[in-house]
Amino acid sequence: MSRATPPSLLPARPLPPALPLGEALRRARAARPTPARVPGYVQDALAVDLSCATDEQVFGPQRTARAALPDPAAWGAYIVQALLEVMGGQRPAPQVLRWTTPEVYAVLARRGARVARRAADGRRSPALRTHVRRVRVCEPADGVAEVAVVVQHGPRVRAVAVRLVGQDGKWRVAALQVG
Numbered sequence: 001m002s003r004a005t006p007p008s009l010l011p012a013r014p015l016p017p018a019l020p021l022g023e024a025l026r027r028a029r030a031a032r033p034t035p036a037r038v039p040g041y042v043q044d045a046l047a048v049d050l051s052c053a054t055d056e057q058v059f060g061p062q063r064t065a066r067a068a069l070p071d072p073a074a075w076g077a078y079i080v081q082a083l084l085e086v087m088g089g090q091r092p093a094p095q096v097l098r099w100t101t102p103e104v105y106a107v108l109a110r111r112g113a114r115v116a117r118r119a120a121d122g123r124r125s126p127a128l129r130t131h132v133r134r135v136r137v138c139e140p141a142d143g144v145a146e147v148a149v150v151v152q153h154g155p156r157v158r159a160v161a162v163r164l165v166g167q168d169g170k171w172r173v174a175a176l177q178v179g
Contacts, residue, residue: 064166066142072164075171076147077132080160083108083176084130084151089115100173101165107176128154145171 019027079099085091086108093109100108134150143166151158163175 061167064169069166072145073135073137077135080149087111104173104176
């Protein structure tokens with residue numbers, strides 16, 4: 001069986017004579033071809049000026065204008081219904097992940113987990129269906145809608161307020177307040 005010789009035991013190749021750093025840099029610059037200078041031209045790359053943009057502006061959520069978004073009243077009623085079902089433990093929290101900001105999702109997931117623990121302990125009251133009764137919309141800015149929703153949960157009537165922000169071509173819940 002043949003064994004390979006470790007690299008440390010191989011005869012070393014003769015090294016070229018040492019050069020001073022300045023001479024080595026001059027030779028490297030001289031050996032490198034210089035492309036023709038054309039303003040705005042970048043070879044082998046997408047020519048995009050990112051000098052004034054931050055990473056979040058380029059790669060983060062992009063604002064969407066109101067004209068490119070669905071009706072906030074109808075959409076607000078549907079999303080509030082879904083959010084209340086998550087908070088009541090009737091719907092899994094990941095179903096609303098793409099429609100909420102991380103802060104709102106964290107609150108919903110925590111509340112849903114608490115309700116699920118209570119249900120496992122047998123301390124949960126019977127699930128009552130929540131019905132949306134009335135929806136009011138105010139649009140303070142382009143791509144922003146504040147929706148007030150009146151819901152009935154069993155014999156109780158409650159108010160829910162959500163702030164919808166147009167991001168990446170869809171409405172996302174940026175704030176949630178349940179009264």
